[in-house]
């Protein structure tokens with residue numbers, strides 16, 4: 110058996126939607142993008158949605174729209190994709206990285222509190238792997254210090270915190286539609302959502318050369334527009350998101366059933382207050398690399414999210430000129446292994462993966 114880590118999905122309906130865009134002759138700033146924004150806003154339960162050409166662009170514009178500027182400090186985590194920190198550097202900000210909670214691998218808000226200074230302006234919780242950050246204490250921290258909350262929901266479309274959708278828990282939120290994500294546009298794409306009309310207005314202008322009208326640019330903007338083809342594909346996929354997330358949850362529960370109590374293996378946890386959408390199903394084991402090799406030999410692709418935390422990548426030293434120690438983040442980086450996870454995975458495939466994990470752990474030394 111050959112089992113990939115993730116399997117992007119494209120159907121005849123996607124092909125039909127692409128054909129319609131090609132025939133329309135409208136490739137940017139058209140009906141597909143407007144409708145995609147409306148439908149995504151409705152799905153998340155947010156007033157405004159602004160589609161852009163990547164999750165990284167979404168984060169950059171969210172920070173700019175919120176007025177984060179040179180020298181401002183932004184608290185986030187190092188256990189994330191580098192784009193979270195890059196967006197802070199893009200506006201001249203200084204990322205302050207907090208250690209993670211060992212149960213859910215998300216920001217430990219007690220650690221975040223220790224990083225507050227008189228330069229702190231914003232905080233970026235990352236709903237990593239599809240599990241939401243514990244937002245109540247984070248909101249408390251933000252209101253005490255008047256901080257903007259920018260949710261990095263790139264991996265968490267459809268996840269919930271206390272029955273509220275991620276994307277509605279802070280001031281502004283960012284999603285990614287990169288091909289492996291729970292919702293994709295079969296290419297790059299992203300979305301900003303916010304209840305705040307002022308933030309939405311600025312993000313919308315900045316996405317398209319700082320303008321509302323063609324030859325009347327008011328701000329130094331960017332070209333972060335999404336293509337009509339990407340929006341059309343997103344619209345075809347969007348109605349399936351909740352079913353796909355449900356399937357991911359079913360796969361997680363079959364893995365859990367097959368693997369709980371196996372040796373020193375640690376399985377992903379879901380907090381009482383969370384609805385996890387398992388963008389990544391990350392198990393933890395002290396012999397992670399040997400386990401990955403064993404699975405690979407048996408035709409099973411795995412991933413490491415992330416083998417080098419952001420604060421240990423060369424760019425961090427270049428930008429921050431300091432070394433940071435984050436014990437829990439570094440330990441997780443050495444031990445986390447992502448197992449195959451995609452909605453069409455069959456029961457036999459799940460059992461094959463779980464069976465091979467079990468065989469590795471229970472093998473005689």
Ligand SMILES: Cc1ncc(COP(=O)(O)O)c(C=O)c1O
Pocket residue numbers: 163164165166189190192193235261263264284285286287297298299
């Ligand atoms: C946590 C996180 N933040 C930001 C991004 C950036 O999104 P994109 O790849 O669409 O630019 C990603 C996606 O890869 C991500 O996983």
